[in-house]
Amino acid sequence: xxxxxxxxxxxxxATGQRVTLRCSPRSGDLSVYWYQQSLDQGLxxxxxxxxxxxxxxxxxxxxFSAQQFPDLHSELNLSSLELGDSALYFxxxxxxxxxxNTGELFFGEGSRLTVL
Amino acid sequence: EDKVxxxxxxxxxxxxxxxxxxxxxxxxxxxxxxxxxxxxxxxTFLFMLxxxxxxxxxxRLSSILDKxxxxxxxxxxxxxxxxxxxxxxxxxxxxTALIFGKGTTLSVSS
Numbered sequence: 001x002x003x004x005x006x007x008x009x010x011x012x013x014a015t016g017q018r019v020t021l022r023c024s025p026r027s028g029d030l031s032v033y034w035y036q037q038s039l040d041q042g043l044x045x046x047x048x049x050x051x052x053x054x055x056x057x058x059x060x061x062x063x064f065s066a067q068q069f070p071d072l073h074s075e076l077n078l079s080s081l082e083l084g085d086s087a088l089y090f091x092x093x094x095x096x097x098x099x100x101n102t103g104e105l106f107f108g109e110g111s112r113l114t115v116l
Numbered sequence: 117e118d119k120v121x122x123x124x125x126x127x128x129x130x131x132x133x134x135x136x137x138x139x140x141x142x143x144x145x146x147x148x149x150x151x152x153x154x155x156x157x158x159x160t161f162l163f164m165l166x167x168x169x170x171x172x173x174x175x176r177l178s179s180i181l182d183k184x185x186x187x188x189x190x191x192x193x194x195x196x197x198x199x200x201x202x203x204x205x206x207x208x209x210x211x212t213a214l215i216f217g218k219g220t221t222l223s224v225s226s
Contacts, residue, residue: 042216042218043159043204043206043214043216045214056212058213090158090159098212099214100211101148101208104161105161105214107158
């Protein structure tokens, strides 16, 4: 158990809908990262928040947005869903703003999104 | 474009075999290279490498980095069924994020 909690574990929805994925980082961790894992693309970095502020952006679509709240939990909002958004969405946390050389991130168990 | 490429994409071996997984990278502002093991759920950390030529070992697993040729290998000796997983290689790019390869799926049959 990494200490990172993600909900829901599974989600099935229809195209055009909007969903929210939630992540609680490890106790004491200030950074939250969101990753998307699909069969053809592997694990892709979406966005990072540190202590409530957006700090880095990866390949995140404009239909997706995220935020980190004062209690440090984070939410990833996915809207106007398409079939291609079906994937496993991981949250990872770290105590650091910038990854040290160890670069170790602690991953949650993911939220599996299926868009029908 | 920054990229991490792993090979082979999948591998099937028998228990007791030795396997070598490959990871090559072209990433600006390289800080370190990491290996993760993913068994259906969250990736779990295996190794972190920053310097060329220094082998990291943990039991039957070992890994080495070549920063000149921009690649790393992960060796698993005397494989067991419990080694069946997806092995992910990732590069720490300037402390911003980890750039992952697509992974190698290892299946070990008894």
